[in-house]
Amino acid sequence: MTTSTPRKRTRKANKPQGQWLVDGKEPLNDDERIKQEDVGLSVMQRVRDIYSKEGFASIPPEDLAPRFKWIGMYTQRKPFLDGTKTSTLTNAELQDEYFMMRIRIDGGLLDNKQLRVLGEVSRDYARNTADFTDRQNLQLHYVKIEDVPTIWDKLGSVGLDTNFGCGDVPRVVLGSPVAGIAKDEIIDASPAIETVVKDILPREELHNLPRKFKSAISGNKRQDITHEIQDLAFIGSEHPEHGPGFDVWVGGGLSTNPMLSQRLGVWCSLEQVPDVWLNVVRIFRDYGYRRMRNRARLKFLVAEWGVEKFRHVLEEDYLGYVLPDGPEPETVTGYRDHVxxxxxxxxxxxxxxxxxxxxxxxxxxxxxxxxxxxxxxxxxxxxxxxxxxxxxxxxxxxxxxxxxxxxxxxxxxxSAFRRDIISCTGLEFCKLAHVVTKQRAIQLVDELEERLGDLDVPLKISLNGCPNSCARAQVADIGLSGKILTNDEGERVEGFQVHLGGAVGCGPQFGKKVRGNNVYSTELGDYVVRIVQNFKKDRSDGEQFRDWVSRADENLLV
The missing domain is CATH 3.90.480.10 (Sulfite Reductase Hemoprotein;Domain 2)
Incomplete structure (x- = not known):
């Protein structure tokens, strides 16, 4: 694996953006200062030695946020604070003395012993809470700091941990859940994920990135890792000369400034994946914008540079070799899931x-x-x-x-409704949320099945507690972003901004926002039923929801 020192690239004099190889490493905000003063994982020992013994009040603010993210923990939201408080109270005022804990499951690999331990930890230390996430992790809630060392030891006994579950680090590496066994697999990516997680991730040089870094590696023909919205993704590709390997995508991400990832135009072998992965992360570390956190994701660098320059810098300054051009992967239609x-x-x-x-x-x-x-x-x-x-x-x-x-x-x-619905944590636990999501999503599925039965085409419905799109609102057929609305009586109530016709997979695109198309939470069921009924009546044979949205009259979408 290459360890070349990248050449410093300069730009015209302007306001520093915190790019280490351009502006130097002088921290331009408190988050950068905190990260430079003390590597995040070091907080683990303080949890064991001090905080678990002396309680929540003993945790200093700079450990509580951001350093606890490096060990997969956030404080959760205090109960009984409605969504109107989200934008008016500080983080310290919103937070409870309990934690969300994220257990990292790279590639989705789990065995029955690990599953049992996860259940026991949930039952004994997290008030029986547990949620599978769209990052292949498991999340727990109501975790007390006093119990954390015991939880870590129990998880560690079966090879699990919470390291880098959150924070400005490489997050869990997504992988095909059927790697090595699927009949429709192009290539088994498991060895590459294992090398990244075991050999590369522990390197301290990767433990202070500008922001979080999301990556995915899958050789499945079904392209089952949402590569279009990852910082870095590798998907299976058959090269006419080199055989099975991977097509590389960079610069995806959602939140309030969504961008779809772009093909880098290269093909790499299974053996090269860890090297390419490492050096893309290094580019992000060295050139990512650290001054403003809302512009610190890799997607902004890719958007400014373009993929041609990104590829040139990767090959010339970091890898030290040229990757072959890659053929565009086959377009995959239909379900990507494994239900x-x-x-x-x-x-x-x-x-x-x-x-x-x-x-x-x-x-x-x-x-x-x-x-x-x-x-x-x-x-x-x-x-x-x-x-x-x-x-x-x-x-x-x-x-x-x-x-x-x-x-x-x-x-x-x-049903199609139950199969495809997704939600974030929402107001129950998240300090950024404006609305309840998870419970409302479960109720919505029940209502759709009762009133509509089923649907013969996929229909992805996404409920998000805020505009950050943890549940992928912008790429759902019906994406719902939580916000506070004012009703006719002048009351501030929970509601959603509606996005329609988004998609990943065949022809990825962001959903469109029909002017003024907001819906009160209390009217959500009626709205979704109405839209689906309009679709069923107006669609042509075999037409997908997103294609119908692109041509439907606006009066059918509100």
Whole structure:
């Protein structure tokens, strides 16, 4: 793996943006100062030695935020603070003395013993809370600082941890949940993910980035890692000369300034993926904009440089070699998720089920571990669509297990509404949220099934508590971004800004905002039912929702 020292690139004199190789390392804000003074992971020992013994009040502000992010922990929102308080109170006023804890599951790799421990930790130390995330992680809530060392030790006993669950570091590496077993796989990316996580991620040189860095590596033909919205992604690609390898994408990200990632135009082999991954992160470290945190993501650098310059800098200044041009990957249509029963390449089967919006609890996780034991399953997987997969089943076993899972609310054949809905944490726990999301999403699915039954095409519905789009509002068929609205009586109430027709996959695009198209939370069910009914009546044969939105009269969209 290359370790060349990059050449310093200069620009015209203007206001410093905090690019280390242009402006130097003098910190331009408090976050940068704090990170330079003390590497984030060092806070772990203070948790063990001091804070877990002396309690929440002993934690100094600069450890509580931002350094606790490096160990996968945020303070959660105080209860009974409505969404109007989000923009008027400080973070310290909004935060509770309990934590959200994010357990990192790179590539979605999980076994039955780990699943059982996750359930026990949830039950014993997190008030039975547990949620699968769209980053293949598991999140817990109501964690007390006094219990954190015990939780870490219990997780560590089965090879799990919370390191870099949050923070200005490389976050969990997304991977295909069926890497190495899928019949439709181009190449197994597992060795590359393993090298990145075990050999590269521990390097201290990567522990202070301008902002978070999201990456994904999948060789599955289904392109099951949302590569269009990652900082860096590798997807399976068959090169006419070099064979199976990866197409590279950079510069994606959502939030309040969404951008789709762009093809770098290169092909790289499985063996080259860790090297390319490392050096893209190094470019971000050295040239990312650190002065203003709302412009500190890699997407802004890619947008300014363009992919041609980015590729040139990567190859000339960092890798030290030129990557071959890559063919454009095949366009994939249909579902990318793994809900249902599928044959593996070895003749066995895997079963994928989806808890509604990824919501589960500790007792259910233990029950799922029991079912895995009952059917001899040792390998499980989490996914970027908040599913849980059971691998290596005989067909008869898969059918029986699917029946048992159905009884506890996890279906291998859910309605289109239940299959495709997603939400963020929302007002229940998040200090940035304006509205309740998760509970409302569960209620919305029940209402749609009761009033509409099912739908014969995919329909991704996304509920977000704020404009930051943790649940991908801008790339959903119906994306809902939480905000506070004023009703006819002059009251400030919960509502959503509506985005329609967004998509990843075939022809990725952002949803459009119809002028003035906001909906009160109390009227959400009626609105979505009305839109779906309009779609069913007005669409042509086989037409997808996003294509209908692009041509439909506006009166059908409000």
């Amino acid at each position: 249902g029963i599928y044959e593996q390449r070895d003749g066995k089967f895997y079963l994928g089920v989806k808890p509604t919006v990824g919501h589960t609890d500790g007792e259910q996780l233990i029950e799922l571990a029991d079912l895995a034991d009952k059917y001899g399953v040792t390998r499980l997987r989490t996914t970027a669509d908040k599913e849980l997969l059971f691998l290596d089943l005989e067909r008869a076993q898969a059918d029986k297990l699917a029946s048992e899972l159905e009884k506890i609310g996890l279906s291998a054949n859910p």
